[in-house]
Amino acid sequence: MTKERLYLYDTTLRDGQQTQGVQFSTDEKHAVARMLDDLGVDYIEGGWPGANPTDSEFFEDAPKTRARLTAFGMTKRAGRSAENDDVLAAVMNAGTQAVCIVGKTHDFHVEAALGITLEENIKNISASVAHIVVSGREALFDAEHFFDGLKSNPEYTLCAAKAAYDAGARWVVLCDTNGGALPHDVRAGVKALIEAGVPGSHIGIHTHNDTENAVANSLVAVAAGARQVQGTLNGLGERCGNANLTTLIPTLALKEPYASQFETGVTAEALTSLLRVSRRLDEILNRVPQKQAAYVGVSAFAHKAGLHASAIAKDPSTYEHIDPAQVGNARIVPMSNQAGQSNLRERLGAMGLEVAKGDPALARILDRVKEREAAGYSYDTAQASFEVLAREELGVMPDFFEVKRYRVTVERRRNKRNEMVSLSEAVVVVKVDGQKTLSVSESLGPDGSDQGPVHALSRALMKDLGRYAEHVADIRLTDFKVRITNGGTEAVTRVIIDSEDGQGRTWSTVGVSANIVDASFDALVDAIRWKLVRDGAQDGATL
């Protein structure tokens, strides 16, 4: 069966930029456009030329893309011709192959927001679309508030949308602008416009996620006949975001009936870059990746429960809806108090520790994990601490060094300029190869400001580890999370430290204590021990 073409329209650089807190630079826009082009979307909406300097600059030096670069704007304003509307002129002057303009299709908005008659609005839509078409560009019309309009005055809404089609719009895009439509509204809306004379092959769908239905609404629109789907990477967008293309693309490619019926410009090979694309966007925006994101989240294929891990080891399809590799993701089997021996053996295997089924060490490790989690530890994220614990139980964790004692002080005092400043200082005594050393460190950052007691402690701890010095020199602490939790009956502090080294490895460790500094210290020691064992620094250390 030949597949029908379904077009993907990305608006990360336009509606995505309407996300609170998101502001792309011109260079970042170029980087995102390149990523989208490599991924295989059909249209890249680059922004609104003339609306702000960044968008104008982006179009002045527009990237050469296989995808159709599209400039966004609005229909001409009343009282002037399309040719004489300066806002529309700036959009046209960007010189893109495709131009998308938003126009009102809800009678209430025409009257309340534009303050013009319903007829005048339809004339403005027709004249604006015709102006784009006459200039030889592909015209797209974003039918704003289409689904709300259908409820208020269906005849008018359909007439406004149809006017754009009749004026030559290649696509009439039905927008759930306020994000309140539900799948049955969207199905009915697409069908109504098809019945009104706009073929599905000219209908697009643009949804917002205000009821968490943006992806479902897009899928329903396709099932009802729409052939263009709009969305953004990682679901960026105004308010709660737009339909998430990072979810929609794999769903359309891998799930029935869409997979058999349609093809998009995203090849199976490009689909394997999806996780990378999603992460790269987070990096550009300095956002923490959403762990539970569908398909691309770090937890999307994490099998925590013992029953799941046991079945996964026999056949991954028992608890996975797709093969994670299809979207560039990977299966993980974290350790926690939900785990059984199957999780454990799988996890140990991934660390290069093959332990036979039934080995008594497995039960000991599980008991220790469950006991410690009851006391406040959490190993499902702190996998490096789990490895240290497992190695101890298996007798393969070297005693690299022994901490004899440590002390941390925090002082607040006036500096030479009579400003109040804080200063943290740590003293650590460690024994390496029978030799005791005392190290002292302050916590001053590059700008001379206090980086806090944990920073001082980590510097003192790593200052003189004898022959292990070269292995710890490239450790960087990248994140530090503190949580007050209940360890048994007492409230305790759990600290998770994320570390990174020069080889690009990242790892997380956990410490628990009634005292935040002590909990941090435990996590720091685990971080160093994990790094030493992974570097193979144990030669000569006591096993």
Ligand SMILES: CC(=O)SCCNC(=O)CCNC(=O)[C@H](O)C(C)(C)COP(=O)(O)OP(=O)(O)OC[C@H]1O[C@@H](n2cnc3c(N)ncnc32)[C@H](O)[C@@H]1OP(=O)(O)O
């Ligand atoms: C649903 C969407 O998300 S559409 C995309 C929305 N995106 C943006 O608004 C981001 C970019 N926007 C901007 O930078 C600015 O709003 C600009 C440059 C476009 C316009 O700025 P200003 O001229 O200062 O107008 P302002 O933003 O205050 O108001 C918008 C004007 O456009 C009018 N307008 C709104 N929609 C349309 C439309 N589809 N067609 C014609 N005029 C419209 C409004 O009635 C209002 O006119 P008024 O000032 O006479 O009341």
Ligand SMILES: CC(=O)C(=O)O
């Ligand atoms: C055009 C647009 O972004 C909307 O109506 O949501």
